Amino acid sequence: MQKMRLAIAGLGNVGRRLLELIELKREWLCARFDLELVVVGACDSTGGAEDSAGLDLARMIALKREKKGLVSYSTRAQREMHPRDLAGLAAADVFVELTLTNLKDGEPGLSAIRDALAHKKHVVTANKGPLVLAYQELAALARANGVRLLHSATVTGGLPTLNLGARDLGAATIEKFEGVVNGTTNYILSRMAAGESFDDALKSAQAIGMAEADPSLDVDGWDAANKLVIIANAVLRYPTTLGDVSVEGIRGVTQDDLRAARARDQVIKLLALAERVGAAYRLSVRPTALARTHPLAQIGAGMMGVIYHTDINGTIFASIQEHDPYPTAAAVLRDIVESKR
Numbered sequence: 001m002q003k004m005r006l007a008i009a010g011l012g013n014v015g016r017r018l019l020e021l022i023e024l025k026r027e028w029l030c031a032r033f034d035l036e037l038v039v040v041g042a043c044d045s046t047g048g049a050e051d052s053a054g055l056d057l058a059r060m061i062a063l064k065r066e067k068k069g070l071v072s073y074s075t076r077a078q079r080e081m082h083p084r085d086l087a088g089l090a091a092a093d094v095f096v097e098l099t100l101t102n103l104k105d106g107e108p109g110l111s112a113i114r115d116a117l118a119h120k121k122h123v124v125t126a127n128k129g130p131l132v133l134a135y136q137e138l139a140a141l142a143r144a145n146g147v148r149l150l151h152s153a154t155v156t157g158g159l160p161t162l163n164l165g166a167r168d169l170g171a172a173t174i175e176k177f178e179g180v181v182n183g184t185t186n187y188i189l190s191r192m193a194a195g196e197s198f199d200d201a202l203k204s205a206q207a208i209g210m211a212e213a214d215p216s217l218d219v220d221g222w223d224a225a226n227k228l229v230i231i232a233n234a235v236l237r238y239p240t241t242l243g244d245v246s247v248e249g250i251r252g253v254t255q256d257d258l259r260a261a262r263a264r265d266q267v268i269k270l271l272a273l274a275e276r277v278g279a280a281y282r283l284s285v286r287p288t289a290l291a292r293t294h295p296l297a298q299i300g301a302g303m304m305g306v307i308y309h310t311d312i313n314g315t316i317f318a319s320i321q322e323h324d325p326y327p328t329a330a331a332v333l334r335d336i337v338e339s340k341r
């Protein structure tokens, strides 16, 4: 049986679920892929632990469920362990980066990913920040070092938007991409369509933990734009940064707009759109009225959906209902397995 040794930075919502899925799928991974996953290093913001024979997953899961830091994992846990220390861990084959998204400078994930690639380790990440800020640089670094940079969980969590576009539609030209890719704005617009004001809908999104105390990343369209940047680079093969996307959020959507749309048998969604124009793509995120029969008009609260319009593969629609971080953690697990191929 092949052993794959993992170093994991970040054991929050996604990281802790990943540990649970590694436990849950242990026999399945062995039977299907002849693969055993061993976590040889892990860290959170309090510190970290390493053991080349394998850390005790059940103990780490219990700690994180109790909202404790990894620094209390054992007497040998280290207070001063940074994701970069794990990126260079000699005992690890794959570096899994699941720290928080930071769109200002990408840290602490960006330098750790650079280090891991430079150390010729495969990288799996769910973290948008480093990819939005440095997609082309990181992809080139992975190529130069002969390793994989797998990040399918960075866009739409468990919905395999990137794999569908980059792999399954690999022989096609994408003429147009449309997506409802931000859960928070979709929830708010769905509540507003049912008669609530923007402020009340935002408050209820915050009350259920869907929206942050500072919701601007979501409601001003930047989260959707970040995802579109990754899709453009990874699927459309169109080198793109955030400055290339025209962005408008949902703060300006009024009850009058929603009523007028309803009267025309339309539904307003925050649409991420890429349209091919010659050899380039025009990229935008903005509230858009869709015919009620449009597949993305059916994407209700708690869902995300994407459509690829292609030259030779027809039109493909995919959606997901995602209520917790398990599908995202499952996407990370799939990428880990994929890194062995």
Ligand SMILES: NC(=O)c1ccc[n+]([C@@H]2O[C@H](COP(=O)([O-])OP(=O)(O)OC[C@H]3O[C@@H](n4cnc5c(N)ncnc54)[C@H](OP(=O)(O)O)[C@@H]3O)[C@@H](O)[C@H]2O)c1
Binding pocket: 009, 010, 011, 012, 013, 014, 015, 043, 044, 045, 046, 069, 082, 083, 098, 099, 100, 101, 108, 126, 127, 128, 129, 153, 154, 155, 156, 157, 324, 325, 328
């Ligand atoms: N949640 C989802 O469904 C979802 C979906 C798609 C993508 N993502 C992305 O996946 C990543 C993880 O998401 P999440 O929901 O798990 O976030 P989270 O719950 O905030 O967890 C972040 C983890 O990173 C750790 N961390 C923060 N700063 C650190 C530092 N300087 N050094 C080491 N560790 C540090 C935190 O430590 P503590 O535990 O000590 O706080 C925590 O374990 C994010 O980039 C997010 O955008 C999440």
